[in-house]
Amino acid sequence: MQSPAIILVRPQMGENIGAAARAMLNFGLDHMRIVDPRDGWPNERAVALASGAGRVLDGAMVRDTLGEVCADLNYVFATTARSRDLAKPVMTPERAMQHARALSAKGLKVGVMFGPERAGLETSDVIRADALISVPVNPEFASLNLAQCVLLTAYEWQRLDTDMPPEVLELAGARLAEGIEVERLLDRLVAALDARRFFWPDHKAESMRANLTNLFHRLPLTERDTRTLHGVVRHLAERDRSDD
Template identity: 90%
Template sequence: MNSPAIILVRPQMGENIGAAARAMLNFGLDHMRIVDPRDGWPNERAVALASGAGRVLDTAMVRDTLGEVCADLNYVFATTARSRDLTKPVMTPERAMQHARALSAQGLKVGVMFGPERAGLENEDVIRADALITVPVNPDFASLNLAQCVLLTAYEWRRQDADIPPEVLELAGARLAEGGEVEHLLDRLVKALDARRFFWPEHKAASMQASLRNMFHRLPLTETDTRTLHGVVRHLAERTPKD
């Protein structure tokens, strides 16, 4: 079974990256992806804190943008401690990892995003996710260390049994679209709509585009769906609008 990729988005301290690697390997996860680490890469402090889990760091994917590390993933969770003005399924770590196992059992690639230590993920990051993970912590002290949050997720992955939960998506021979395929479709759709002055008034254009992208990332689009929608966008772009 494919284990989920643990994605650290703009981590600020090497120590937390190393501690996250240890937490991952404790529970059998070894696929780490790092986006734009503040102190560069490689990081000596990360290696020191990783201790016996250094091999997780040795094979980590390090990229400048979130889009690059999510491009080949079929389903992405985002961890967050605060409410968002985005419509997404919200799960506990336990439920999320049950769902992750079901998806992985189908051969799909799953990722879990964790934000920077100071403020967590930004809305622009969360938009790329298919679902949210929220830990039911003490509301009077909700702050979790990055490595602690990774450990909770890895633990829930490890302790799930092999039974596939009932929410398995029936793909009927198709496969879920990868993140890069969805982004390519969205870029084309936004460009076509912008040419038709859809994003109006101008001061609302950014929020309208964010809502559109969030909606598409929330949908379980298949590869066939994206090809069909590319055809729809092309057909509409070629038609001359009537007054």
């Protein structure tokens, strides 16, 4: 069973990256991915704070964009403390890691996103997630630092080491689509809709595209589903051209 990738999105301080690495290794996680770290990479402060968990940093994947980091993942959680106007499943860390274990047991790749220290994930990040993780903290003081949030998630993963979750997504021999497959389908669909002036009026186009992206990332699309939908988009585009 492959453990989830811990994805740090635009982290601001090397110390917090190092502390997150320690929290991960405390509970057996060693797969870190970093998106556009503010102070560049490698980072000496991260290494200093990681202490004995330096190997987590040594093996970290570092990329410029979230799309690159999530390209091979089948299911992604986003941690967020703010309520958002997005229709997505919301889970506690415990329930999320139950679901992550069920998916990993099927050979699927899972990731958990954590946002920048100052403001957390942006909506443009969250729409790429399949589900949200919300920690039931004191509403009068809901602030968690990056390493604390990573620690909670890693603890719940390790705690369930001998338990199996009650729900397993039945794929009937198929597999969940990877992030890059969903993105390619979205690119093709958006291009086809753009050609038909679907995103109108212009001032609403960006939010319409965001809603569409959120919809597709919320669905548990299989690889077979994406191939079928590619065929649907291609057929409709060809039919439009023949009608012109």
